[in-house]
Amino acid sequence: MLVLDAEFFRRWMSAAAAAVDREAGRLTELDSAIGDADHGSNLQRGFAAVAAVLDKEQPAAPGAVLALAGRQLISTVGGASGPLYGTLLRRTGKALGDEAEVTPERLAEALRAGRRRGGAAGRGEGRGQDDAGRADPGGRRARRVAVVRRGADGGGRGGARDRTLQARKGRASYLGERSIGHQDPGATSSALLIGALADTADSTEGAA
Amino acid sequence: MLVLDAEFFRRWMSAAAAAVDREAGRLTELDSAIGDADHGSNLQRGFAAVAAVLDKEQPAAPGAVLALAGRQLISTVGGASGPLYGTLLRRTGKALGDEAEVTPERLAEALRAGRRRGGAAGRGEGRGQDDAGRADPGGRRARRVAVVRRGADGGGRGGARDRTLQARKGRASYLGERSIGHQDPGATSSALLIGALADTADSTEGAA
Amino acid sequence: MLINVAETVVADALRGMAAAHPQLTVDVENRVVVRRDAPVADKVGLVSGGGSGHEPLHGGFVGPGMLSAACPGEVFTSPVPDQMVRAAAGVDSGQGVLFVVKNYTGDVLNFDMAAELAEDEGVRVAKVVVDDDVAVTDSLFTAGRRGTGATLFVEKIAAAAAEEGAPLDRVAAVARQVNESSRSFGVALSAVTTPAKGSPTFDLPPGELELGIGIHGEPGRERRPMMTSGEIADFVVDAVLEDLRPTRPVLVLVNGMGATPLLELYGFNAEVQRVLSGRGVAVARTLVGNYVTSLDMAGCSVTLCQVDEELLRLWDAPVETAALRWGR
Amino acid sequence: MLINVAETVVADALRGMAAAHPQLTVDVENRVVVRRDAPVADKVGLVSGGGSGHEPLHGGFVGPGMLSAACPGEVFTSPVPDQMVRAAAGVDSGQGVLFVVKNYTGDVLNFDMAAELAEDEGVRVAKVVVDDDVAVTDSLFTAGRRGTGATLFVEKIAAAAAEEGAPLDRVAAVARQVNESSRSFGVALSAVTTPAKGSPTFDLPPGELELGIGIHGEPGRERRPMMTSGEIADFVVDAVLEDLRPTRPVLVLVNGMGATPLLELYGFNAEVQRVLSGRGVAVARTLVGNYVTSLDMAGCSVTLCQVDEELLRLWDAPVETAALRWGR
Numbered sequence A, B: 001m002l003v004l005d006a007e008f009f010r011r012w013m014s015a016a017a018a019a020v021d022r023e024a025g026r027l028t029e030l031d032s033a034i035g036d037a038d039h040g041s042n043l044q045r046g047f048a049a050v051a052a053v054l055d056k057e058q059p060a061a062p063g064a065v066l067a068l069a070g071r072q073l074i075s076t077v078g079g080a081s082g083p084l085y086g087t088l089l090r091r092t093g094k095a096l097g098d099e100a101e102v103t104p105e106r107l108a109e110a111l112r113a114g115r116r117r118g119g120a121a122g123r124g125e126g127r128g129q130d131d132a133g134r135a136d137p138g139g140r141r142a143r144r145v146a147v148v149r150r151g152a153d154g155g156g157r158g159g160a161r162d163r164t165l166q167a168r169k170g171r172a173s174y175l176g177e178r179s180i181g182h183q184d185p186g187a188t189s190s191a192l193l194i195g196a197l198a199d200t201a202d203s204t205e206g207a208a
Numbered sequence C, D: 001m002l003i004n005v006a007e008t009v010v011a012d013a014l015r016g017m018a019a020a021h022p023q024l025t026v027d028v029e030n031r032v033v034v035r036r037d038a039p040v041a042d043k044v045g046l047v048s049g050g051g052s053g054h055e056p057l058h059g060g061f062v063g064p065g066m067l068s069a070a071c072p073g074e075v076f077t078s079p080v081p082d083q084m085v086r087a088a089a090g091v092d093s094g095q096g097v098l099f100v101v102k103n104y105t106g107d108v109l110n111f112d113m114a115a116e117l118a119e120d121e122g123v124r125v126a127k128v129v130v131d132d133d134v135a136v137t138d139s140l141f142t143a144g145r146r147g148t149g150a151t152l153f154v155e156k157i158a159a160a161a162a163e164e165g166a167p168l169d170r171v172a173a174v175a176r177q178v179n180e181s182s183r184s185f186g187v188a189l190s191a192v193t194t195p196a197k198g199s200p201t202f203d204l205p206p207g208e209l210e211l212g213i214g215i216h217g218e219p220g221r222e223r224r225p226m227m228t229s230g231e232i233a234d235f236v237v238d239a240v241l242e243d244l245r246p247t248r249p250v251l252v253l254v255n256g257m258g259a260t261p262l263l264e265l266y267g268f269n270a271e272v273q274r275v276l277s278g279r280g281v282a283v284a285r286t287l288v289g290n291y292v293t294s295l296d297m298a299g300c301s302v303t304l305c306q307v308d309e310e311l312l313r314l315w316d317a318p319v320e321t322a323a324l325r326w327g328r
């Protein structure tokens, strides 16, 4: 059985940083069609900082890794994706507590908890930020945690399905019907992060 | 012998207005290569005003026609070409006095006088505006007054020769060597005005 | 672009601001711009911020009579909570701090987190969310209207109340009143190029315009063949009036998006005034200029704010910032 | 372009200015912008003007502490003498009027004619020709250096002397001293599009820049592949210093050509300050913004003016215009 330790989560985050770095141009391009052309550089800046701080502080427990990564995203990304991804990781980390190793089931549960508590998105004076909606990276990620367990590849294609939908959240919502046919940048980056998780799991299983 | 009356000068000015109107785009285009892209619209505005005021006031003597046209150019054109053309016409008109008819020789003489007195261009604190230089529309026009007497066509080709010269006056001078190879907009408009004079003379002789 | 590299654009600008404005304390590393004399005793502080690229908003509005501090984020990206927490702590005199937040998901989320953290540190925080852009239909299913030009009115007028010694809840109430009394609509004549992307965020051929744009290069709701200044004024002012239906005189902001020459903006203002007077709307004050911009975007927006005597008095009160100055 | 038709651009802008600035008297028909309280008793008047398209220059600089009147010509075309004569007559208190003229053939010719005519009407006129642009080599064979950014310094400082009651010859002498102490150099990142022409006046592909441009879309002396903000600052500041060789502290104007975002200008200012301090030049004051513009041109210019205590005091004196305001 696959058991996940702090090292696993550090590898996940560093795979995520690599994936985001590689795909930054595409994420920004997607965001430029229906947003403000910064999603790629936002995450690139954030995950570079995450990789650096994990390298420096080397937290010893899975929960501590995710909580630190989340805090770092919050402090360096800004925008919508900073608090959303940051809060998700931070709360997932908190839910994992200080155990030295966790099972994939525990991680899935913690991600769901992190997502439920991601209600910070909802404090915008009742104007519709109050649930993590269609495009919510956290939501997608939580739903796709199954991917990790199955070791399947969730990366790359994520978000393509969104093209038929009309954006209701984030800047893309301002486009109204013109958002239909566009791929959501946040959904795409979620797929990248999940893909990084899956790859990390794969290579761990392979090594085991 | 050709004798020129107020009607002749009004027809000259209205032919000039038509020519400038027709060629305004080209003049502006030339000015955009080596200046500030307004020579055509400057003269268009000025000669339209000249045509209007002559139509309204119907001055009875050649000198009065040119003086009024010159004043009108000064009051409506601005830029370098307004005072240069305006002063030339105004002073030529003054030199013609209030005779009801003048000979081509008298006109040629008056144009030369107008040009000599065009020294207003030279009051710019001794920085080089102090003579009517290469591109001076007045200078060209005075030299080409012979064209009228010969009834030859001076229009159209004027200024082409300038291409091999480096501009030393006006905005084109800022370009330094980069002005070589460009046709001067003021020289081109001078040729248009002279062409209008020649055409007017032709049609007058034809009618005579 | 007149930059070194995209990564240092905001830090470079802050260093340049510091050199130009000795009356500001610019913390380049932590990205906070504070008026030199903060905290002002017994005065409520006003902190705003948002993505960079909208200059002079917000740093250019820091000073006596307007913001106590501004937090610039990356270009078009909301700042991070650390910045607002630091700013709040720096300007709080004990009377509390008002956060002025433009209604974008990112801005709202980050300021909310900051409010929580600042309150943990003992700073009382109130918040007003500015959402004046009528181009975006307000609905439960969307993020709501965007915050654009009204931010200037909210910051100026609420700050004047603070300057007079109004307590936090009153300053917040004034800010909300100004927001509720304000509506905007914007038009782009060209797209915007961000340093990070290096090419225009959308494709707008010359000879076309985009109606209902935001200030982040988000494409608008509708594209049309080029209109005259007068036709644009008709369209834009009517869009605002339809939503605002003012019964009192208005403040008018004729705002350039960054690359529209002042000559054109003034000409456009003449048309805006024509439309307003045709619709029977009295104009109390007019401000024309590039105030809430979108980098190098050509275009303009109109913001109207209907005012009573109190708001007008606060608008006229002295202000002494890099970008807005009058009175005394 | 945000215009109606090219022919009415200037008149439209003047109507819009009138609506925005009740403290100005705007004669739209005769194209003269005058401070409302003119003529000010016992004060020398200052009249400037030039082609439109450089806003806020000059209309935005009319008011207490700066110009008495401004005469806007057509876009990039010097105004006609009738305008200056009318302005001079309107602002003369009997102490005479200083004409501030940028050194372009058209401006010099038209202001000269106006001076003659105004003197015929009994107004004493002095004139200063501003020629600060080092990109154009001064020579007997050319029209001389162009007038650009230093115009702002000349207008502000000479007007402060007038405001203090200095007589005409003294005001003119101060203006000349400021001009002689000032040098500028400009760079374009894009060409300019005039309303009359409707397309860029020269072809500047993205990724290239033009060094030594003027403010009328005249192409520069040299084209180069794009440089960083820091490299441009090195080039521009060195070009100015080579000619000026200041021995005293300088006023710095980091000027945008119209379409350069303030964010970039501030960043550029940081680089300018770096170069100056590296060259051992002390900076007394810095002004950053779009002040002497060229419609929608992207780019910037740097003007340095070396000052003694007297000039610095006059620079700091209060000014209250649409575009420049400080002090009391």
Ligand SMILES: Nc1ncnc2c1ncn2[C@@H]1O[C@H](COP(=O)(O)OP(=O)(O)O)[C@@H](O)[C@H]1O
Binding pocket: A031, A035, A036, A038, A039, A040, A042, A043, A078, A079, A080, A081, A082, A084, A121, A129, A131, A132, A133, A134, A135, A136, A137, A169, A170, A171, A184, A185, A186, A187, C076, C077, C078, C105, C106, C107, C143
């Ligand atoms: N209210 C929201 N709920 C869930 N996801 C959102 C929300 N707003 C934005 N997003 C996600 O964030 C992405 C944009 O992130 P980013 O470009 O980094 O921030 P910003 O929108 O502030 O520029 C969107 O594509 C979308 O997936």
Ligand SMILES: Nc1ncnc2c1ncn2[C@@H]1O[C@H](COP(=O)(O)OP(=O)(O)O)[C@@H](O)[C@H]1O
Binding pocket: B031, B035, B036, B038, B039, B040, B042, B043, B078, B079, B080, B081, B082, B084, B121, B129, B131, B132, B133, B134, B135, B136, B137, B169, B170, B171, B184, B185, B186, B187, D076, D077, D078, D105, D106, D107, D143
């Ligand atoms: N100092 C001068 N002497 C003679 N002719 C000049 C001088 N300066 C400019 N010109 C002429 O005027 C023309 C430009 O006129 P125009 O474009 O109408 O004015 P501006 O240069 O003010 O924009 C030039 O092409 C040149 O022929």
Ligand SMILES: [Mg+2]
Binding pocket: A031, A035, A036, A037, A038, A039, A079
């Ligand atoms: Mg974005």
Ligand SMILES: [Mg+2]
Binding pocket: B031, B035, B036, B037, B038, B039, B079
């Ligand atoms: Mg010209």
Ligand SMILES: [Mg+2]
Binding pocket: A036, A038, A079, A080, C051, C075, C076, C077, C078, C106
């Ligand atoms: Mg953003």
Ligand SMILES: [Mg+2]
Binding pocket: B036, B038, B079, B080, D051, D075, D076, D077, D078, D106
């Ligand atoms: Mg001109």
